[in-house]
Amino acid sequence: MGLYIEARIRADLDDLWARTQEPSRHQRWDLRFTEIDFLPRTTDEPQHFRYATRVLPGLTIAGTGISAGEKERPDGTRTSALRFSSPHPLSLLAEGSGYWRYIPDGDGVRFLTGYDYRPRWGAFGALADRLVLRPLMGWATAWSFDRLRLWLEYGITPERARRNWLLELLTRTLILAATGAGLWTQSVLPAFGPLAVPMAFCWPLFLTVAFFATLFATLFASPLPCTPAARRCLREAPTRARAPRLLRTLETPR
Template identity: 70%
Template sequence: MGAGGAAALYIETRIRTDLDTLWSATQEPSRHQRWDLRFTEIDHLPRGDGEPQRFRYATRVPPFLTIAGTGVSAGEKERPDGTRTSALRFACPHPLSPLAEGSGYWRYVPDGDGVRFLTGYDYRPRWGRFGALADRLLFRPLMGWATAWSFDRLRLWLERGITPERALVNWLAEITVRALVIMVAVTGLGLEPLLGSFGPFAAPMAYPLPVLFLTGVCLALFLPPRAGTPAARRCLRLPATRVRAPRLLCALENPR
């Protein structure tokens, strides 16, 4: 369970690729930050022999705010069952960050011609009771959506060769078109009395504007996204069976 009784986040997708390619795209900071909507910058920090990998992350919030934190991670690239695992703990001292600290893991499970890529993570929200309420109503659903959307963006990159940058353009273009459809439908509905009071619009219409309005809104809201557009809805948000955090996570200390 999450802080304040909120459920921990779980996201899963299946990517038609091999383990090494997926591991590289998710473990190398320069590649990770390209597809993960939650981070703008990820940098590994120097470490000694045998120590877990420490890192710094940052998220830019337009127009001028940058929220940064630190974390520690470790990975198991060779496991007896053929899977791979990585785990992390993170903390953010920035007073405007809604996330104070947290932890999570990634699992890589070979599955035929692809890999089941899944994550489970949780965090402690900031700002006391207000923060707990805001987290339950806004931040946690937003974090879940952003993670799922990013996982599908990664899938498009590795399966179809659509770069993360191109996938973002595709998504922005599609939501713009959907927004315009809704705007036109709403505007048309509002003009119905005016259009029906004069000229050729005075004749009975084959399709009343309320019907056109509902059709346009339904298409804009519920039409499946295009194949080249990332969509959070393509990811699983609940595990098929009970899952446990890996032991690797328990061995990590909280970052300081």
């Protein structure tokens, strides 16, 4: 699989399963989807579903998928697999497949995913996917996993977690902008008094150092515990990850 994301969540396995398998709960924490709906089915066939993602105001890209799950496995783990496709001409993502694994681990669960997809639009699509979409999808998946973790571990709802993230992002941006504004306005330093000349030399240097120090802190400082962050998730498989056999039983929806 092309993308791998893993989070360790201190939660009951049944609770984690419910919040990832029920569409009304899944769409609340997963940044990649705006809407997920199960389609009618008979009891002896895999579950078909419809998904939609609002890319821009007035522009929603939809697709269909098929999924199946194994809730009871001999080793105590659980697995779900899916295949999906989007006929929308503006969807760079044409079709793909993936899986979720739920591995009990002490007082928590290792919740991980592996998935890959085929981009459309030929060579241009392949380049756009490599430079933009694939890194964005990896980040969005990891960020969403951490938002799910906050929901299960601390009761921070997905909606509140998003507000926390936006507020922290705004705060960091304002701090950086204020520091940059100070550097830009350095020329207004009063040019009189015995310290005018030495301060006129030192002040720009001080502001430049302060700006880059603030920039470093803004970009790399640890997020608040109540704010979801993609960096908290594992982005590479510790061992070679293999798709479950269950995935082979599913056909790509058309």
